[in-house]
Structure formats: structure tokens, C-alpha cells
Amino acid sequence: MSEHKEDAVTGASFMKELKQEKDPSSPWPGPKGMIPVTSGKADDANVHNRAYLDNILVEMRVIDAVKPDLTTEIFGKKYASPLTLAALSHLNKVLDDKSRKPMQEKAAAAKKMRVLNWIGMETDEEYAEIVAEGAETVRIIKPFADHQKILDEIKFAEDHGAVAVGIDIDHVAGTNGDYDVVDGIPLGPITEEDLRRYVNSTKLPFVAKGVLSVRDALKAWKAGCKAIVVSHHHGRIPFGLPPLKVLPDIEKALQGTNMTIFVDGSLMSGYDAYKALALGADAVLIGRGILPELLDDGEKGVEDKLQKMNEELSQLMLYTGVKDTESFDPSVLHFN
Numbered sequence: 514m515s516e517h518k519e520d521a522v523t524g525a526s527f528m529k530e531l532k533q534e535k536d537p538s539s540p541w542p543g544p545k546g547m548i549p550v551t552s553g554k555a556d557d558a559n560v561h562n563r564a565y566l567d568n569i570l571v572e573m574r575v576i577d578a579v580k581p582d583l584t585t586e587i588f589g590k591k592y593a594s595p596l597t598l599a600a601l602s603h604l605n606k607v608l609d610d611k612s613r614k615p616m617q618e619k620a621a622a623a624k625k626m627r628v629l630n631w632i633g634m635e636t637d638e639e640y641a642e643i644v645a646e647g648a649e650t651v652r653i654i655k656p657f658a659d660h661q662k663i664l665d666e667i668k669f670a671e672d673h674g675a676v677a678v679g680i681d682i683d684h685v686a687g688t689n690g691d692y693d694v695v696d697g698i699p700l701g702p703i704t705e706e707d708l709r710r711y712v713n714s715t716k717l718p719f720v721a722k723g724v725l726s727v728r729d730a731l732k733a734w735k736a737g738c739k740a741i742v743v744s745h746h747h748g749r750i751p752f753g754l755p756p757l758k759v760l761p762d763i764e765k766a767l768q769g770t771n772m773t774i775f776v777d778g779s780l781m782s783g784y785d786a787y788k789a790l791a792l793g794a795d796a797v798l799i800g801r802g803i804l805p806e807l808l809d810d811g812e813k814g815v816e817d818k819l820q821k822m823n824e825e826l827s828q829l830m831l832y833t834g835v836k837d838t839e840s841f842d843p844s845v846l847h848f849n
């Protein structure tokens with residue numbers, strides 16, 4: 514097993530030693546440039562995520578408190594926890610040991626732990642192999658410039674049992690100021706009308722992933738989306754607002770709409786997840802919080818980390834008198 518190091522600024526833990534590391538100076542074990550690595554500088558939104566999270570303190574409400582029930586309903590289905598496994602991608606390509614399939618291992622862990630799994634950019638063939646593990650899955654499709662490709666992937670996901678589909682609308686821009694290109698495939702802009710077209714093309718709930726303003730949340734709702742992920746996709750936008758900072762305003766703006774609100778962004782522990790849930794999220798996505806464990810120890814590593822995070826979440830719920838995932842109360846939080 515390789516050692517982890519904790520990034521003091523971003524809170525992310527990363528692999529210290531990996532035989533397959535492509536760039537010795539980078540914490541990311543995959544090919545260079547594939548995933549933006551946290552710089553620790555002020556324009557790195559992950560820095561602000563961590564600072565914001567760590568400055569939220571929690572008061573105690575123990576009298577009459579009982580051990581909480583973590584069961585969470587998402588899109589009409591019951592899961593064991595509000596922690597879900599984030600839309601990761603490309604991981605089957607990053608290890609030297611090609612007999613291992615981290616994307617399948619992550620899906621197997623989700624199934625075993627009875628949590629929702631998200632799958633990001635993969636070919637339809639790879640996606641089909643991952644969902645064959647049997648986890649309940651949300652399929653997130655890139656904002657491809659070729660809109661027919663988006664419609665085809667939505668249909669494919671629907672045919673392969675996805676519980677919901679969506680687009681990571683925050684991945685339109687590349688770092689060169691133009692539309693991004695991923696794996697040689699051009700991405701393009703997404704209008705409210707485009708979103709409406711995708712929503713209407715499927716019977717599945719549609720998710721706009723990468724909402725970081727009340728404005729976009731309302732546009733996603735008007736377009737017919739059933740859910741949003743409040744997120745900046747591990748810091749795609751320079752100086753991005755911490756998702757937790759804008760979450761309460763979004764939650765207020767969407768009251769009465771029945772929209773499901775997910776949030777992600779540097780949630781590395783069950784304590785971080787508690788804060789996100791108390792601030793108005795229905796469920797949270799955990800990405801980099803399980804990434805080193807996944808790459809190190811596969812399915813078991815993810816299960817153990819998730820178990821630990823569930824325990825931390827449960828601990829804070831018990832300390833604050835939150836009996837179930839419907840009963841979070843933001844008034845226990847104090848901003849330092």
C-alpha cells in the first residue's frame with residue numbers, strides 16, 4: 514500500500530508514492546494534464562472550500578438526542594446514507610496494473626454499501642461494463658459540442674438502467690479560454706433551451722451538475738431539471754465560490770420546487786458532509802475523499818472510508834440532536 518499525504522491547504526489526501534506516477538512533482542497519479550491538480554494558490558477554488566469548511570463550528574444539542582438513522586431517499590429510492598460516490602472518470606487507465614478496474618471497484622463498493630454511484634466521462638461501452646456491477650447509478654455526460662452525442666448517451670444510459678442522467682455544465686470552458694476538448698472530443702456551450710431539450714428527451718430525472726449561483730439554479734429548474742449539483746468540479750473556475758457558501762441561497766430559491774439538491778467540493782470527512790447537509794443539501798458527492806483509498810485498495814478501501822465517514826456523520830448528528838437525514842438544522846452552525 515502506498516502512503517498518503519494530506520494536503521494541508523486543500524484537505525485532499527493524495528498518493529505519496531505510486532509506481533505508476535507520471536509526474537513525480539504532481540499528486541495526481543494519472544496522465545499529466547488530465548486532472549487539474551490543486552495549486553494551493555488563491556485562484557485555486559479548493560483552497561477556499563477548505564477554509565470555508567474549517568471555519569464552520571458546531572454547537573451541541575445532546576439532551577433528548579438519539580442515534581440517527583442515515584437512510585436517505587433519492588429519486589424515490591432508499592439508500593443507506595446521504596453520502597454518494599462522485600462522478601469520477603478515466604480511472605481504469607491510470608494504474609500500471611491493468612488487471613484492476615477502479616471504476617468497477619468503486620461501483621462494487623457503492624452496491625455493497627447501498628449508496629448511490631455517479632459515473633462521469635466514459636465511452637458507452639465502458640459505462641455499460643461499470644453499471645454491470647449492479648450499483649444504482651447517475652450517468653453524467655459531458656457538454657459535447659455534438660448535441661446528438663449527448664442525446665445518444667442519454668438514451669444509452671436510460672437503456673442501461675441509470676436512475677438519473679445529467680450534464681456537468683461546469684465543464685464548458687477550458688483553461689485556454691475556449692471551449693474545452695476532452696480526449697480529443699470538443700465540448701460546447703449549453704443554453705437553457707438545450708437543457709430543456711435533454712430533459713424532454715428522457716423519462717429519467719435530469720441533473721445539472723456544476724451550479725454555483727442562484728441564477729443557474731433557477732434556469733436549471735425552469736428547464737425542467739429535477740436535481741442540481743452545487744459544485745465547481747474540483748475548482749474548474751478560478752477563484753470559485755465555495756459551494757457551501759452559496760448553497761443556503763440556492764436552497765431558499767428552490768423551496769417549493771421539489772428539486773433535489775446535491776453538493777460537492779472538498780468533502781473529505783463525515784464532519785464536512787454534516788456541514789453540507791445542515792446547510793441544505795439533500796445528499797453529497799464524495800470524490801477526492803475516496804480517491805486515494807480507491808486507487809490503493811480498491812473496493813475494500815472505498816468501503817472502509819465510506820464506513821468511517823458514515824460514523825463521523827452519525828457522531829455529529831447524535832451530538833446535535835439530528836435524528837434522521839430529514840431533520841438537519843442549520844442553526845447549529847456558527848461561522849467563525
Ligand SMILES: Cc1cc2nc3c(=O)[nH]c(=O)nc-3n(C[C@H](O)[C@H](O)[C@H](O)COP(=O)(O)O)c2cc1C
Binds near residue numbers: 600633778799802
Ligand atoms: C479523477 C476525477 C475525474 C472526474 N471526472 C468527472 C467527470 O467525468 N464528470 C463530472 O461531472 N465530474 C467529474 N469529476 C468531478 C467530481 O465529480 C466532483 O465534482 C469534484 O471532484 C468535486 O468533488 P470532490 O471535492 O469530492 O472531489 C472528476 C473528479 C475527479 C477527481
